[in-house]
Amino acid sequence: MADFKTHVTVAAVISAPLAVSAFIFGLADINDTILYGLAGILGGMLPDIDADESIAIRIVFRLFATLVAGLSLVVWLDKMSYWHLLGLAIASYFLIRFPVQWCFEKLTIHRGVLHSVLANLLFTAVAVPLAYHVFTLNAQTAWGIGGFIFLGATIHLILDELYSVELSGLRVKRSFGTAMKLTDWGQPFTSILFVIGCGVGYWLSPSPDVWVELFRLS
Template sequence: MADFNTHLMGAAAVSGLVATVLVMTGMAPHQAVIGYFVLGVIGGVLPDIDSPTSIPIRITFNVLAVVAGFLLVFTFGARYSLLELIILWLGCYFGIRYGLRKLFIRYTTHRGLIHSVPAGVGFGLATVALAYHGFNAAVAHAWICGIFVTVGFLVHLLLDEFYSVNLYGKKLLKRSFGTAFCLGSFNQPVGTVALYGVIIGLFLLCPSPRPFAALVLDRAHAGNMTQRLWPGETWFPGLLRRVIPTPDKLNDVARASSP
C-alpha cells in the first residue's frame, strides 16, 4: 500500500495536469483552477479517513469540527448572546472532534467501503451539492469541483493497487491486490447497498450536469487545446525577448558605447 506522501504527490500530479488543461482551454479562470487543484489533492487523501491512526482522519475531523461550529454560530448569531454562541461552538466542536470521530472509527474498517470506487463517486457528488447549494457556485463549476475530488480519490485507489504488485518477490500479486479499486464488498452487502443508495440520493440533490457537459463538449475549447499542444514559431514568447536582445537593442547598445 502506498504511503501518505505518495498519495499526496500522486493526487497533486494528476490534479495539476487536469488543472493545466483547464487553464489552456480557457474553461475556467485561474483563481477557480487553483481551488480545483486543492480539491483534487484533498480527494487524494480522503480514502484513508477510515484508518484510525492516519493523518487524513485527524485533519478531516479537526477541520469539520471547526467549520461546523462556526456555521452553527453564524446560523444563531442574531438570536443568542456571545457567551451562548461560544457554548454552542464548543459543544459542536467537541461533539464532532471526539464523539463523531469515535463513532466513525468504531463502525468503519480500514480498506472497507469508504476505500472503494462508489465512495469516491459519493464524495464527488457531495462536493457538487455543497458547492452548488452551500456556496452558490455555477452549475458547471460545481461539477468540476466534484470531479476533481473524485479524480483525486481514484488516483489514491489506483496507487494502492499499483503498490499491491510485487515486482521483486516470488508472488507477483500481494494479498491486498483488488481490495482498493473495488465496487463494493460481498462481506458487507447491506453497507454496499446503503452506499449506492446514498449515491443516488446525492445525485438527486445535485443540479443537472448538462451545463457541465456543454462546457466540456464545446468545440472552441477543444480547438484551443489542439492549437496549444505545440509551440508556434517562437518558443517561450515574451520571456526570450527579455533574455535575448533583439538586433535593434544591440545597435542601440553599440551606439551608446561608441565614443
C-alpha cells in the first residue's frame, strides 16, 4: 500500500489543478478554490483512519476534536462563565482525542469497510451537511467540498491497489482487492449502518441542483 506522504502528495497534485480549473471556469471563487484543494487532500487521508498507528488518524481526530471544542464554545457561549467555557472546551477536546479515538481504533480494522467506495460516499454525506449547517457555507460550496473529499478518498483507494501490483515480474500482492471495493461484505451490519448514514447525510444536505444548473449553463 502507498504511504502517507504518497497519498497526500498525489491527492494534492490532482485536487489542486481541478480546484483551480473550477475557478478559471467560474465555478468557484478564490475561497472555494482553496477549500476544494484542502478537501481533496483531506479526502486522500480519510481511508487510513482505520490504521491505528497512521498519521491520518491523528490528524483527523485532532481536527475533529478541535471542531467539537469550538462548537461547544459557540453553543454554550451565553450560558456559562468564561472559566467554565474554557473547561468545557478542553474537556471536549480530550474526550474526542483519547476515549473516542481509542474506541474507534478498537472497533475498526485496517482495510475493512472504511477502505471502500461506500465509506467514501459516507465521508461525502457527512462533509456536505457539516459544511452547510455548521460552517454556514452555501450549497454550491458545500457540495463542492463533498465532491473533492470523495475524489481524494477515491484516489487513496486507487493508489493502494496500484501499490498491490509489483511491476517487476507483475506479481500481485495478497493485499490486492482489499482497498478498491464497493464495501466489506464481511461486515454486513457496518455496511448497512454506512448506507443508512449516507441516506441521513443526503437528507440533511442542501439540494445539489445548483451544480446541475451550473453544468447545464456551461
